[in-house]
Amino acid sequence: MSQQQAVLAVSTVIFALRSDPTTGISTVWIPVVRRIREPHEGRWALPGGPLRVDDDLEEAARSHLLETTGLTPKYLEQLYAFGKVGRSPGPRVVSIVYWALVESDEAARATVGENVTWLSTDELPELAFDHNLIVDYALWRLRTKMEYSRIAHAFLGDTFTLAQLREVHEAVRQKPLDPANFRRTIESSKTVVPTGEFVTGARHRPARLYRYDGSIDLADSGPLQ
């Protein structure tokens, strides 16, 4: 190839739910990596890097995710290829971006290195390159998929309470939802199945645990499955 060829990179937007230690409200967080060289030295960027010639695209996304956070995603999907001329100073870079959902319990175990941190998508600073646009698009895709698929379950463990499921919806939609309305909507959708188990706590009455109906796909990606 001539030196005119664009550089091909793979990056990943990794979503997990985290609750604010002071308010207790959950929001959607992403891990980011500090740029340790120019361009945009010092700014936060999405985890990623150049595509190695013997890595499949999805494999590359998974390994960046593992190297950065030690995490294995419950859901991983290709988002979009970002390739505008001039989106990065210097040689042209075309980034094939994936997005991933990580279970909250697993996200809490994420390893965090010296140059890695988690940021709430509700209050993102200016990221490197066009990464704010990329995160906005990934959030839009997540919200859209939540309307017509069971994708919310990828944030949760095998069983969960309706309050936990509502917390996911509230975080993604960035607004509080009425508990009684939410319960009615979920129960009539028949996507979750009550288990015989309950969570008990000192301050609350027991909450029923649910699981999702295994016959329903998390999300439909057609003939590429």
Add this chain to the structure above:
Amino acid sequence: MSQQQAVLAVSTVIFALRSDPTTGISTVWIPVVRRIREPHEGRWALPGGPLRVDDDLEEAARSHLLETTGLTPKYLEQLYAFGKVGRSPGPRVVSIVYWALVESDEAARATVGENVTWLSTDELPELAFDHNLIVDYALWRLRTKMEYSRIAHAFLGDTFTLAQLREVHEAVRQKPLDPANFRRTIESSKTVVPTGEFVTGARHRPARLYRYDGSIDLADSGPLQ
């Protein structure tokens, strides 16, 4: 860049409706280009080629479409990046694929060169590389979008009869639809608006022309619009 870098290409799946000259039934067709060199010499392939370093991705898709068919699409969207190791013999190729819809009237005016033809997606031969998989995925995306957006209108002119709109749905869904049911569904969806005009023909009673409601997007692509 080292010679280990993958080659980046842009290809486009271009859909148009064409009716079979004998049966009169419309199906979804795509233009394809004959490979004039190895690998897969002689087979049909999607229009495309290597990304030039100063072309934006969408610009590259549009110019391949124009060069191959002389057509300007009414709808163009990024489909997916196909990059499996070994999908092409020789140097690794990562293809960023777009899909486009072309109006039937315009498609009829397409220029066809010596090594270009149109094929019905109902009866595709074995195409070069993984292009059959790519076409399957693009068809799946088209069908899915038809369920929740006004994308069908991109095949049609500014005004159309309900019979013409039904023809689009029948071609994409590959099955005949009951005219009375179809009319009820469309009328209750309130996505099309009757005009004061009618089409008259010698053998049929006049058919009302409709236009789509301009306030409704063809398809929603979020913050990338």
